[in-house]
Amino acid sequence: MFRTIYIEEAVASHPRTQATLARFGQAQHIPCVHYGEVFNRAAQNFRLQKRQPSLILAEKRGQRVLPTPAGYGIGSLENFYFSHMLNCLYDCRYCFLQGMYRSAHMVIFINYEDFYEAIDSQIQQAVSERPYFFSGYDCDSLALEGITDFTKSFIDFFSQRTNATLELRTKSVRIHSLLARTPLDNCVVAFSLTPSAIADGLEVNTPPVTKRIEALGMLADRGWPIGLRFDPLLYHRNWRKNYRNLFKAVFARLRIESLHSVSLGQFRLPQAMYKRMHKLYPDEPLFAWGLAESEGQVSYRSELAGQLHSFCRDELLQYIDPSIFFPCPSTTLESDTAP
Amino acid sequence: MLYIHTALPAEARPILDHYALRMHDASAPFSLYTGNQVRLVVSGVGKTATAAAVAYTYARFADQPGPWLNVGIAGHKTAPLGKSLWVQKAVDTATNTPFFPSLTIPPPCDGSVLQTVDQPRADYPSDTLFDMEGSAFFQTAQRVVPAELSHSVKIVSDNKEAPWETLDRQRVERWISDLLPIIEHMRTELESLTAVWLLQRADPPYFERALSQYRFSQTQQNRLRRLLQQWHSVAPDTPPWSPDHSEQSAAQVLDTLEARLGEPSHLPY
Numbered sequence: 001m002f003r004t005i006y007i008e009e010a011v012a013s014h015p016r017t018q019a020t021l022a023r024f025g026q027a028q029h030i031p032c033v034h035y036g037e038v039f040n041r042a043a044q045n046f047r048l049q050k051r052q053p054s055l056i057l058a059e060k061r062g063q064r065v066l067p068t069p070a071g072y073g074i075g076s077l078e079n080f081y082f083s084h085m086l087n088c089l090y091d092c093r094y095c096f097l098q099g100m101y102r103s104a105h106m107v108i109f110i111n112y113e114d115f116y117e118a119i120d121s122q123i124q125q126a127v128s129e130r131p132y133f134f135s136g137y138d139c140d141s142l143a144l145e146g147i148t149d150f151t152k153s154f155i156d157f158f159s160q161r162t163n164a165t166l167e168l169r170t171k172s173v174r175i176h177s178l179l180a181r182t183p184l185d186n187c188v189v190a191f192s193l194t195p196s197a198i199a200d201g202l203e204v205n206t207p208p209v210t211k212r213i214e215a216l217g218m219l220a221d222r223g224w225p226i227g228l229r230f231d232p233l234l235y236h237r238n239w240r241k242n243y244r245n246l247f248k249a250v251f252a253r254l255r256i257e258s259l260h261s262v263s264l265g266q267f268r269l270p271q272a273m274y275k276r277m278h279k280l281y282p283d284e285p286l287f288a289w290g291l292a293e294s295e296g297q298v299s300y301r302s303e304l305a306g307q308l309h310s311f312c313r314d315e316l317l318q319y320i321d322p323s324i325f326f327p328c329p330s331t332t333l334e335s336d337t338a339p
Numbered sequence: 340m341l342y343i344h345t346a347l348p349a350e351a352r353p354i355l356d357h358y359a360l361r362m363h364d365a366s367a368p369f370s371l372y373t374g375n376q377v378r379l380v381v382s383g384v385g386k387t388a389t390a391a392a393v394a395y396t397y398a399r400f401a402d403q404p405g406p407w408l409n410v411g412i413a414g415h416k417t418a419p420l421g422k423s424l425w426v427q428k429a430v431d432t433a434t435n436t437p438f439f440p441s442l443t444i445p446p447p448c449d450g451s452v453l454q455t456v457d458q459p460r461a462d463y464p465s466d467t468l469f470d471m472e473g474s475a476f477f478q479t480a481q482r483v484v485p486a487e488l489s490h491s492v493k494i495v496s497d498n499k500e501a502p503w504e505t506l507d508r509q510r511v512e513r514w515i516s517d518l519l520p521i522i523e524h525m526r527t528e529l530e531s532l533t534a535v536w537l538l539q540r541a542d543p544p545y546f547e548r549a550l551s552q553y554r555f556s557q558t559q560q561n562r563l564r565r566l567l568q569q570w571h572s573v574a575p576d577t578p579p580w581s582p583d584h585s586e587q588s589a590a591q592v593l594d595t596l597e598a599r600l601g602e603p604s605h606l607p608y
Contacts, residue, residue, distance in 0.1 A: 004427070004442045028450045030427045030439075038439050045441075045485035047539070048532050052443040198608045236608035278565070282539060285607030288569030288600065301601075 004054040016110040049104035060109035064118040074261040078131040085139035091204035099273030136169025173215040183223040190227030195242035220258035231265025268299035340405040349511040386475035406488035406529040407480040412496035416463035424451040426491035431474035438477035441486035444528035543567035553589040
């Protein structure tokens with residue numbers, strides 16, 4: 001999978017580094033002082049690099065746990081995110097990571113214990129009863145589980161912190177480590193879902209949507225709290241029919257009692273990020289149709305965004321209670337589309 | 340088109356013969372050769388000469404950009420003479436600055452770190468390659484192409500047991516001849532990456548024609564390029580304007596194009 005592994009000299013002898021290197025016996029090892037020497041330098045081309053990304057093993061320094069942007073949450077007053085990885089195994093054409101980083105290499109921060117400490121610090125300072133910690137903003141929480149043991153490590157950690165909730169955000173079906181253990185009430189496994197008609201073209205290297213639905217159904221059967229993330233909503237031919245069928249397929253498989261939350265997200269990017277992504281993929285129709293810039297953000301024109309949001313909200317509310325529905329904030333949705 | 344840099348004429352000779360390259364311009368400050376698939380520049384020894392030669396060649400052919408490959412001999416503490424090594428990292432030892440090619444093509448041979456030194460040395464202080472050009476090659480080449488398109492491949496010419504003073508031209512030429520299959524492999528691999536890179540940089544269809552018909556400001560040109568790219572991605576087989584279009588100004592052209600682009604018939608997927 002990885003032919004080249006860059007290793008920060010300071011973590012070369014760390015047991016997690018050694019364990020990772022042992023998994024890739026054939027890979028070439030290249031030393032570096034700081035991962036920034038390789039990752040995100042100028043003169044890199046994300047699209048070219050994505051053809052064969054390398055792995056970087058590094059130490060996360062500085063702030064390890066950050067507050068989420070205002071309005072992003074699934075019911076808590078205090079929401080934080082952390083990234084034990086940067087970048088993703090998958091190659092979703094709408095993903096903001098393409099515009100955020102110059103590099104497509106995958107960075108794994110191996111100092112999990114420092115993340116634990118930072119999370120504990122936030123829990124101690126929390127004013128709300130239950131702060132939420134989101135993993136999977138800058139990566140997929142499960143996709144590299146076979147390499148990182150991330151969920152195993154962090155679920156063990158959160159099993160001792162029942163006053164905080166962890167969300168694992170994923171498109172992966174690597175769920176065997178979750179199925180093998182007792183579910184945690186304070187760990188939400190949240191799946192990102194898009195209608196197959198567009199996922200097949202835009203979500204490169206991801207498991208098919210049908211397999212994701214089966215995976216979330218199995219986890220729900222096992223008792224894990226499930227999150228559904230329809231994010232971003234994408235305008236395309238037959239979008240009404242395709243979203244309706246997607247919701248139907250999900251709720252046909254999912255035990256509704258296991259559902260923790262459902263959220264919608266807009267296709268929305270900071271303008272500079274959108275420009276970088278369009279430069280990488282000038283031939284991509286997704287970046288060509290129905291978009292408008294407003295207040296530094298590029299998203300679907302407000303009438304299109306409103307149609308998408310209203311339709312999906314109305315369809316979803318036929319299946320779920322409004323109390324677990326969390327539409328994401330928007331700059332382009334009209335106020336009358338709010339539930 | 341692959342651009343190859345060598346420091347020495349003896350490093351260049353087998354490549355010139357293999358690709359049937361001819362002298363491009365006898366009055367150029369560097370020996371510059373060209374052919375159908377490859378261009379080659381011989382810089383002379385050292386970082387300054389390397390940087391100048393790469394920059395000169397790029398500027399000379401700025402309208403035909405392509406990947407860059409440094410080919411040459413290098414010392415190594417322990418590797419056997421004649422061993423080929425793909426450079427994974429080059430360090431300018433004078434400043435301790437590292438440069439990293441982006442290793443997105445299949446490895447053509449084993450890899451190594453390269454130390455670029457200012458003076459030849461016979462002590463081989465670390466188990467890496469040693470040369471006098473590599474870091475400058477990457478520093479310059481990565482200004483003109485992405486790191487995915489700038490690479491270096493070396494052949495070990497001297498080591499602890501066989502110091503560089505014993506080198507002669509014939510051996511260098513023989514070793515570089517042995518490298519030719521690797522060079523050709525890299526050329527073909529880099530070709531497919533370059534095609535994507537050139538696509539990203541290309542002006543969209545109808546761009547030049549529109550510029551010749553209307554007066555666009557720089558801001559309008561940027562908008563025109565973006566709109567035509569978008570048009571080409573949703574309607575690649577349809578001209579952006581009807582043959583008898585009657586727009587009077589650049590602004591009208593842009594507004595018309597934007598309106599047409601938003602038509603429901605162009606909805607993707």
